[in-house]
Amino acid sequence: MNLLRPILLVEDDERDIDLTLKAFQRSQVANAIQVVRNGEEAFSYLRRTGAYATRKAEHPVVVLLDVKMPKMDGLELLGELRKDAQLRLIPVVLLTSSRERQDVREGYRRGANAYVVKPVKFTEFLEAIKYLGAFWTVLNVPPEF
Amino acid sequence: MRVKWARTLIGCVLLTWVYFLAGKAGLLLATVHPSATAVWPPTGISLAMLLVFGLEFWPGILCGAFFVNLTTAGTVWTSLGIGMGNMLEALIGTWLVGRFAGGARMFERPGTLFRFIVLAACLATAVSASCGVGSLYLGGLVDAANLQRVWLTWWLGDAAGALIVTPFILTWAVAPQLKWTRKFAMEVMLLGGVLTLVSLLAFSGWTTLGRDHLPMAHLCFPVLLWAGFRVGPCLSTTAMMIVSSIALWGTVRGFGPFTVESPLSSLFLLQAFMGSTAIVMLMLTAIVHERGRIAAQLATSEERYRTVSDHAADGILSFDERGKVLVANQAAHRLLGNGSGELAGRNLDDFFPELGLKRQAPFENSAAAVRLHGAAMLPHLTLDLFRGGRQQILEVSFGRQVVERRHVTVVVFREVTHQKLMERRLRVILESSPSAMIMVDRQGQVVMANSQTERLFGYPCPELIGQRIEVLVPAALRDRHLENREDFFRKPEVRPMGAGRDLHGQRKDGSEFPVEIALNPIQTSEGLQVLASIVDITARKKADEEIRALNEDLERRVEQRTAELIEANHELDAFCYSVSHDLRAPLRHINGYIEALMQDAGERLTREQLEYLKVVDESSVRMSKLIDHLLSFSRMSRQPLQKDTISMDELVADARRLLRNRAGDPTIEWRIEPLGAANGDRNLLLQVWANLLGNAVKFTQGRTPARIEIGRVTKAEKNAFFVKDNGVGFDMKHAHRLFGVFQRLHHTKEFEGLGIGLAIVQRIVQRHGGQVWAEGAPNQGATFFIHLP
Known part of the structure; x- marks a missing residue:
C-alpha cells in the first residue's frame, strides 16, 4: 500500500489552484499534488491516456473535485467516474464554494465520499486542507488498485 | 195468514149476500127472460168490490150469481154457467182496469175513465152476457130466436150497472175529499133538492110532464152539470145515482119520457140514456177533477218557485220588450232597488240604465236561437255600476223567452264586487311585475297573462288567453313539457321549473330565447291553477358567457404568469x-x-498598511456572510412547505438548544408557558423560533437580569405566540423597518448581525398564511407576535 500516491486536484480556477497548492504546502502534506484543469484532462490522467500515457500506473489516493467547471462539471465527472469499472472505487471529495442543499444531495447521490465547502477565510481554508490531507493520506485506508 | 183467510171468507160471504140481494132486485125487472134484466147493479158492485178489496173475493161473486139464478129460473148447471160468467166479467174487468186504467182511481182522469168505459163497461160485460146467455141456451132455457135480445138486454144491464154503480162506490170508497163548510152544505142541499125535483118532474107521474111521457129527460143535464162542476166526484156520482134511481122508479111505473108499450123497450131506452148520461157526467167530473188537480199542482209549483226565487242569492228579474219589469225577486230588490220600493211594473231604464243600454245588444245575434228554441241563454256580462257613491260590480246573464208572442227577458245577476276588485288588484300586481306572469289551468290553457308576457313572447294577451301554454314552448320540447305539466299538477308545490336544465321559450315569430321559470300552484274558484313567472335571461346568459370567457382568459393569464414565475424561479435558482x-x-x-x-510580508509592512489589509480581510468575510444569508433568505422563500402538526413547545426547546450551541448560554431568566401545537413546516418554524429567540438573547445582552418570556396570547381576536424580552427595545416609529431585508435599527458595533433574521421570520410566517408584528419601546424591551392560522 502506497500512501504517498498523488492527490489529484481537479480545478479550473488558477487562483484556486494556487491557493490550494499553497495550503497543501503550508499544511505539510507529503503527497504529490497532481493538478488537472477540467474533466477531460482528469479522465486522461486517470486512464493514462494522451499526455499522461506514460505516467506511473497508480490511482490517486484521493480526487479533490471542484463542482463548477467549464465543459464537464464536477458532478458530471463524478458520475462518469462511478460508471467506470476501473475508476469507480477512487475516493472523491467534492471541494466547492456552494452550500446549496441540492448540490450537497446531488454530490452524495452521485457517489461522492465527502463534501467540503471551501471557507472564504484563508486561515479556515488552510485548516480544512490540513484536515483533508491528514485524513485522506494518513487516516483513510483507500482500496487497493 | 189465518186472519187474512178469515177476512177473505167473511168478505166473500158478505159479497155473496149483497150480490144476491142486488141481483134479486134487478131480476124483479126481468121481462125478456127470468134471468136476463136491463137493470143489473151487481156488475157495478162486483167490479167496485174487487177494485177496492182485491181479486181474492171472486168466490163471493160466483156464489151470489149462482144462488140468484138457482133461486130464480135456472138449473144448477145454467146457474153455475151464469155465475162463472159473472165472476169472469168481474175478474177480467178488474184486471183490465187495474192494468190499463189506473185501478180504483180511474174516475179521476179522462184518459183512465175512457179506458174503464171501453174495457170494463163494454168488453168485460160482454163476457158475462155471452156466458150467461150461452148457459141458458145450452140449458134449453132460451130459444135461438130470443138469443140476440136476451144477450143485448143482459149486456146493457151489466154495462149500465158498471157505469153508474161502480163509480158511485169507488168515489166514496177511495177519495171522498169533501170539505164540508156551511156554504158547501147549503149548496149540496140545494143541489140535491133541485135534482130530485127535476128528476121527479121528468120521470114521475106527479105532473103531466111524466104522465104524458114528454121528452123532458134533458132537464136533468143542467143540474148534473152543476154537480159535475161544483161538488166533486163523490157527490156527482151520487147525483147520477139519484137521477138514475128516480128515472128507473118512474119508468117502471110507466111514467117519464122512456115509457113505451113494451116494458123491456122502456127499460132498454132508459138504460141507454142513463149509460150515455153517466159517461158524459163521469167525463165531466174527471175533467173538472183533473183541472183542479193541475191547478193545485201549478199553485204548489208556483209556490215552490217563489220560495226558491225569494231565497236565491242571485237577483232574478224579467222584463218585456219595453223594459217594463214583470217579476223581481227579493235579491233583485236588495241588489238594485236601493230601498225604492217594488220593482215590478217600473221601467228597467229608470233604475238600471246600464242594463238598459245592454239589454238589447246581447240579443241582436240571438234572434235565430229564439226562433229555434223559444229561448236563448247568452254569455254573461260584467257591469260596473256606481250606485249611491259605491262601486258595485254585477255579473249578469240573460235569457230570453217568447211567451204568448211577447219577448220576455230574464236577467239573473249577482254581486261580484269583492272578487272582481281582488282580481283587478291581482292584475295590477301582475302588471307591475318585471317578469312575464301567466296563469294556466289544469288543462294547460292560459287563463291570464300580463303585458310583460305580450312583450316577451310577441302574442297579444287576448290571443294567448284560451290557448295551450305549449305554444310558448319550442316545438321539440312540447311533448316533454306536457308530461312535466301533468306531473306538476299531480304534485303541486312552489319550485323553479326544470331544475338543472336550460329552459327556452318560443316567441310568436318562432325565435327562441333562454328563460328562467318559477311555478306557484294557486287554488282558485275554477280549481287548481299554476302561476308561472318567466324571466328572459338572455342578458344574464350573455353576461355569464362573458364572465366565463374572462375567467378562461384570466386562467390563461394566470397560467402564463405562473409559467413566467416558474421561469423566474428557475432563473433565480440559477442566479443563486x-x-x-x-x-x-x-x-x-x-x-x-x-x-x-x-x-509573507507582514513584517515589512507598516502598521497602517497591515490595518488596511485587515479591513480588506474582514470585509471579504462579511461579504461572504451576507451572501450566505441572502441565499438562506432566498431558499426560505422558495422551499416548498411540508406542513404537519407540530408541538411548539418542542420547537422552542430545539431552538434554545441551537442557540446554546452557537452562543453559549448567557445568564437569562426564561419564562416559558405551554404553547400547544400548530400546523406548519417544522424546519421553517424552527428557523422562526431560532431567529426570534436569537434576537431576544442578542438584545438583552448586558441586562441584569436578562429576561425572556415565551407564551401564547389573544390579540385583536387572533391567537398568537409571543417572545417578550426586556432588552433594548425599539421605537415604534421604526417598527415598519423591523422586518425588511438587511434593515437594522442598531449599529453593528452595538449588536452583531446582518439584518436578515426578522425578514426571514416574516417571510416564513407569511408563507404559512400567518402574520407577524412587534411592539416595543426604547430600553423597555420588545415583544414579537406570531399568528399562525
Missing part, C-alpha cells in the same frame, strides 16, 4: 447557484491572497 459559486470564489481569492500577503 451562480452566486454560491461565483461570488464566493473572488472573495476567497481576496481573503486568501491578503492573508498570504500578511503572512
Whole structure:
C-alpha cells in the first residue's frame, strides 16, 4: 500500500489552484499534488491516456473535485467516474464554494465520499486542507488498485 | 195468514149476500127472460168490490150469481154457467182496469175513465152476457130466436150497472175529499133538492110532464152539470145515482119520457140514456177533477218557485220588450232597488240604465236561437255600476223567452264586487311585475297573462288567453313539457321549473330565447291553477358567457404568469447557484491572497498598511456572510412547505438548544408557558423560533437580569405566540423597518448581525398564511407576535 500516491486536484480556477497548492504546502502534506484543469484532462490522467500515457500506473489516493467547471462539471465527472469499472472505487471529495442543499444531495447521490465547502477565510481554508490531507493520506485506508 | 183467510171468507160471504140481494132486485125487472134484466147493479158492485178489496173475493161473486139464478129460473148447471160468467166479467174487468186504467182511481182522469168505459163497461160485460146467455141456451132455457135480445138486454144491464154503480162506490170508497163548510152544505142541499125535483118532474107521474111521457129527460143535464162542476166526484156520482134511481122508479111505473108499450123497450131506452148520461157526467167530473188537480199542482209549483226565487242569492228579474219589469225577486230588490220600493211594473231604464243600454245588444245575434228554441241563454256580462257613491260590480246573464208572442227577458245577476276588485288588484300586481306572469289551468290553457308576457313572447294577451301554454314552448320540447305539466299538477308545490336544465321559450315569430321559470300552484274558484313567472335571461346568459370567457382568459393569464414565475424561479435558482459559486470564489481569492500577503510580508509592512489589509480581510468575510444569508433568505422563500402538526413547545426547546450551541448560554431568566401545537413546516418554524429567540438573547445582552418570556396570547381576536424580552427595545416609529431585508435599527458595533433574521421570520410566517408584528419601546424591551392560522 502506497500512501504517498498523488492527490489529484481537479480545478479550473488558477487562483484556486494556487491557493490550494499553497495550503497543501503550508499544511505539510507529503503527497504529490497532481493538478488537472477540467474533466477531460482528469479522465486522461486517470486512464493514462494522451499526455499522461506514460505516467506511473497508480490511482490517486484521493480526487479533490471542484463542482463548477467549464465543459464537464464536477458532478458530471463524478458520475462518469462511478460508471467506470476501473475508476469507480477512487475516493472523491467534492471541494466547492456552494452550500446549496441540492448540490450537497446531488454530490452524495452521485457517489461522492465527502463534501467540503471551501471557507472564504484563508486561515479556515488552510485548516480544512490540513484536515483533508491528514485524513485522506494518513487516516483513510483507500482500496487497493 | 189465518186472519187474512178469515177476512177473505167473511168478505166473500158478505159479497155473496149483497150480490144476491142486488141481483134479486134487478131480476124483479126481468121481462125478456127470468134471468136476463136491463137493470143489473151487481156488475157495478162486483167490479167496485174487487177494485177496492182485491181479486181474492171472486168466490163471493160466483156464489151470489149462482144462488140468484138457482133461486130464480135456472138449473144448477145454467146457474153455475151464469155465475162463472159473472165472476169472469168481474175478474177480467178488474184486471183490465187495474192494468190499463189506473185501478180504483180511474174516475179521476179522462184518459183512465175512457179506458174503464171501453174495457170494463163494454168488453168485460160482454163476457158475462155471452156466458150467461150461452148457459141458458145450452140449458134449453132460451130459444135461438130470443138469443140476440136476451144477450143485448143482459149486456146493457151489466154495462149500465158498471157505469153508474161502480163509480158511485169507488168515489166514496177511495177519495171522498169533501170539505164540508156551511156554504158547501147549503149548496149540496140545494143541489140535491133541485135534482130530485127535476128528476121527479121528468120521470114521475106527479105532473103531466111524466104522465104524458114528454121528452123532458134533458132537464136533468143542467143540474148534473152543476154537480159535475161544483161538488166533486163523490157527490156527482151520487147525483147520477139519484137521477138514475128516480128515472128507473118512474119508468117502471110507466111514467117519464122512456115509457113505451113494451116494458123491456122502456127499460132498454132508459138504460141507454142513463149509460150515455153517466159517461158524459163521469167525463165531466174527471175533467173538472183533473183541472183542479193541475191547478193545485201549478199553485204548489208556483209556490215552490217563489220560495226558491225569494231565497236565491242571485237577483232574478224579467222584463218585456219595453223594459217594463214583470217579476223581481227579493235579491233583485236588495241588489238594485236601493230601498225604492217594488220593482215590478217600473221601467228597467229608470233604475238600471246600464242594463238598459245592454239589454238589447246581447240579443241582436240571438234572434235565430229564439226562433229555434223559444229561448236563448247568452254569455254573461260584467257591469260596473256606481250606485249611491259605491262601486258595485254585477255579473249578469240573460235569457230570453217568447211567451204568448211577447219577448220576455230574464236577467239573473249577482254581486261580484269583492272578487272582481281582488282580481283587478291581482292584475295590477301582475302588471307591475318585471317578469312575464301567466296563469294556466289544469288543462294547460292560459287563463291570464300580463303585458310583460305580450312583450316577451310577441302574442297579444287576448290571443294567448284560451290557448295551450305549449305554444310558448319550442316545438321539440312540447311533448316533454306536457308530461312535466301533468306531473306538476299531480304534485303541486312552489319550485323553479326544470331544475338543472336550460329552459327556452318560443316567441310568436318562432325565435327562441333562454328563460328562467318559477311555478306557484294557486287554488282558485275554477280549481287548481299554476302561476308561472318567466324571466328572459338572455342578458344574464350573455353576461355569464362573458364572465366565463374572462375567467378562461384570466386562467390563461394566470397560467402564463405562473409559467413566467416558474421561469423566474428557475432563473433565480440559477442566479443563486451562480452566486454560491461565483461570488464566493473572488472573495476567497481576496481573503486568501491578503492573508498570504500578511503572512509573507507582514513584517515589512507598516502598521497602517497591515490595518488596511485587515479591513480588506474582514470585509471579504462579511461579504461572504451576507451572501450566505441572502441565499438562506432566498431558499426560505422558495422551499416548498411540508406542513404537519407540530408541538411548539418542542420547537422552542430545539431552538434554545441551537442557540446554546452557537452562543453559549448567557445568564437569562426564561419564562416559558405551554404553547400547544400548530400546523406548519417544522424546519421553517424552527428557523422562526431560532431567529426570534436569537434576537431576544442578542438584545438583552448586558441586562441584569436578562429576561425572556415565551407564551401564547389573544390579540385583536387572533391567537398568537409571543417572545417578550426586556432588552433594548425599539421605537415604534421604526417598527415598519423591523422586518425588511438587511434593515437594522442598531449599529453593528452595538449588536452583531446582518439584518436578515426578522425578514426571514416574516417571510416564513407569511408563507404559512400567518402574520407577524412587534411592539416595543426604547430600553423597555420588545415583544414579537406570531399568528399562525
